Amino acid sequence: MGRRPKHSKDEFQRIALAAAQDIIAEHGLPGLNVRTVAARMGVSVGTIYNIFTGIEELVALVNGETLDALHAALSEVPLSGRPEDDLHAVLDRYLAFVAERERSWNLLFEERLPGAKEPPDWYYGKITRLFTLLEGVLRPLFGPGGETDLARAVRLLWICMHGVWSLNARDHLSIVTGDAPDAVARNIVDIYLAGLRAGAGRP
Amino acid sequence: MGRRPKHSKDEFQRIALAAAQDIIAEHGLPGLNVRTVAARMGVSVGTIYNIFTGIEELVALVNGETLDALHAALSEVPLSGRPEDDLHAVLDRYLAFVAERERSWNLLFEERLPGAKEPPDWYYGKITRLFTLLEGVLRPLFGPGGETDLARAVRLLWICMHGVWSLNARDHLSIVTGDAPDAVARNIVDIYLAGLRAGAGRP
DNA sequence: TTCTTTTTTGAACAATGTTCATTAAATATC
DNA sequence: GATATTTAATGAACATTGTTCAAAAAAGAA
Numbered sequence: 162m163g164r165r166p167k168h169s170k171d172e173f174q175r176i177a178l179a180a181a182q183d184i185i186a187e188h189g190l191p192g193l194n195v196r197t198v199a200a201r202m203g204v205s206v207g208t209i210y211n212i213f214t215g216i217e218e219l220v221a222l223v224n225g226e227t228l229d230a231l232h233a234a235l236s237e238v239p240l241s242g243r244p245e246d247d248l249h250a251v252l253d254r255y256l257a258f259v260a261e262r263e264r265s266w267n268l269l270f271e272e273r274l275p276g277a278k279e280p281p282d283w284y285y286g287k288i289t290r291l292f293t294l295l296e297g298v299l300r301p302l303f304g305p306g307g308e309t310d311l312a313r314a315v316r317l318l319w320i321c322m323h324g325v326w327s328l329n330a331r332d333h334l335s336i337v338t339g340d341a342p343d344a345v346a347r348n349i350v351d352i353y354l355a356g357l358r359a360g361a362g363r364p
Numbered sequence: 365m366g367r368r369p370k371h372s373k374d375e376f377q378r379i380a381l382a383a384a385q386d387i388i389a390e391h392g393l394p395g396l397n398v399r400t401v402a403a404r405m406g407v408s409v410g411t412i413y414n415i416f417t418g419i420e421e422l423v424a425l426v427n428g429e430t431l432d433a434l435h436a437a438l439s440e441v442p443l444s445g446r447p448e449d450d451l452h453a454v455l456d457r458y459l460a461f462v463a464e465r466e467r468s469w470n471l472l473f474e475e476r477l478p479g480a481k482e483p484p485d486w487y488y489g490k491i492t493r494l495f496t497l498l499e500g501v502l503r504p505l506f507g508p509g510g511e512t513d514l515a516r517a518v519r520l521l522w523i524c525m526h527g528v529w530s531l532n533a534r535d536h537l538s539i540v541t542g543d544a545p546d547a548v549a550r551n552i553v554d555i556y557l558a559g560l561r562a563g564a565g566r567p
Numbered sequence: 568t569t570c571t572t573t574t575t576t577g578a579a580c581a582a583t584g585t586t587c588a589t590t591a592a593a594t595a596t597c
Numbered sequence: 598g599a600t601a602t603t604t605a606a607t608g609a610a611c612a613t614t615g616t617t618c619a620a621a622a623a624a625g626a627a
Binding site for chain 4: 568569570571572573574575576577578579580581582583584585586587588589590591592593594595596597
């Protein structure tokens with residue numbers, strides 16, 4: 162009863178993801194587009210649209226893998242329970258991760274499509290998991306009943322970090338500062354942490 | 365000895381800038397492209413390339429005007445010499461400005477071209493002028509001889525703000541937080557300021 | 568009036584995302 | 598086994614950008 166697909170949709174998505182990662186590794190983000198992915202998969206462009214609703218979905222998949230890898234990396238950092246020490250330890254691993262995976266990291270900060278669609282549901286989960294990890298680091302700074310403030314503090318810090326990488330990905334960070342991105346990130350974390358320690362972030 | 369240009373290059377640039385601003389006001393950023401600008405100017409696309417090296421230069425012009433207007437707005441805020449009060453006053457004006465000019469503001473955070481070229485020289489000046497203004501606000505927090513730290517502190521805060529608007533411009537802020545962008549900005553400023561007051565940002 | 572020079576034009580190109588009528592292959596039916 | 602049915606896969610074609618450049622148009626010079 163009808164032609165059988167060569168691969169299931171999930172298999173196809175995994176193959177497309179691998180193809181995208183190869184392309185990014187070899188040619189960087191500019192080399193990533195529907196046609197190159199299709200060519201490397203050995204299928205036609207139309208097949209990409211049988212698997213995904215559009216290229217943005219594939220990009221989300223790549224970014225999902227990046228977020229997973231980041232979470233895995235940060236999970237391995239041993240924690241002491243001292244927020245300052247731990248946040249710095251996590252920050253070091255974070256910066257190493259960014260340096261290791263510069264190309265796919267920058268894909269997190271690219272907007273590729275004219276029609277802005279929101280990311281798939283599972284994407285939020287991956288972000289939330291990272292926030293949960295960071296909440297574990299900063300929790301000692303907030304008393305019991307401070308979970309809301311804690312959650313907010315983590316997210317604000319994430320947003321600040323986003324500023325660094327967003328500027329850096331477009332080569333615009335140097336308009337603002339002569340410092341390297343990791344130095345900027347460290348500085349921000351230090352000031353932010355001092356602010357939290359001083360009692361800010363609790364309305 | 366040759367055909368006379370209808371307008372000088374500078375005149376043409378001003379006309380193009382006005383056309384671009386009209387388009388942004390009427391159709392938003394998605395409506396802004398070489399053809400719409402040319403059409404509204406009543407010239408052909410080729411003429412755009414006689415005036416500019418590419419569309420990115422026109423975008424820079426619009427952004428330059430936005431930065432000028434922001435500087436003008438912030439300049440009018442009366443200052444007391446108390447960093448916390450003054451920074452909050454400036455922040456209020458800043459947030460009002462962003463709300464007033466949401467569309468052209470977001471153009472600051474768009475990357476339009478594949479080939480990344482750096483902004484023209486005058487662009488740096490406009491940014492620097494804003495930093496100078498903010499340095500005036502925060503200077504009391506830094507002793508004499510603290511100019512380097514002061515300059516850095518201002519730039520770091522700018523980068524953090526960039527994170528807010530960069531996420532917001534792509535409708536991604538809601539992935540991270542349920543709070544509105546201006547609330548996020550205020551929170552960040554408060555924590556950052558507390559950190560500076562606590563003595564962070566001085567190596 | 569004719570020629571020269573310079574501006575202005577807009578058709579054409581390139582790169583990208585996307586669609587959809589057509590083709591091809593696998594299974595069902597006889 | 599031959600035919601019909603159904604569904605995956607194809608890729609030419611479209612749409613939308615930014616960009617180029619040979620040709621046309623216009624203004625002054627000869």
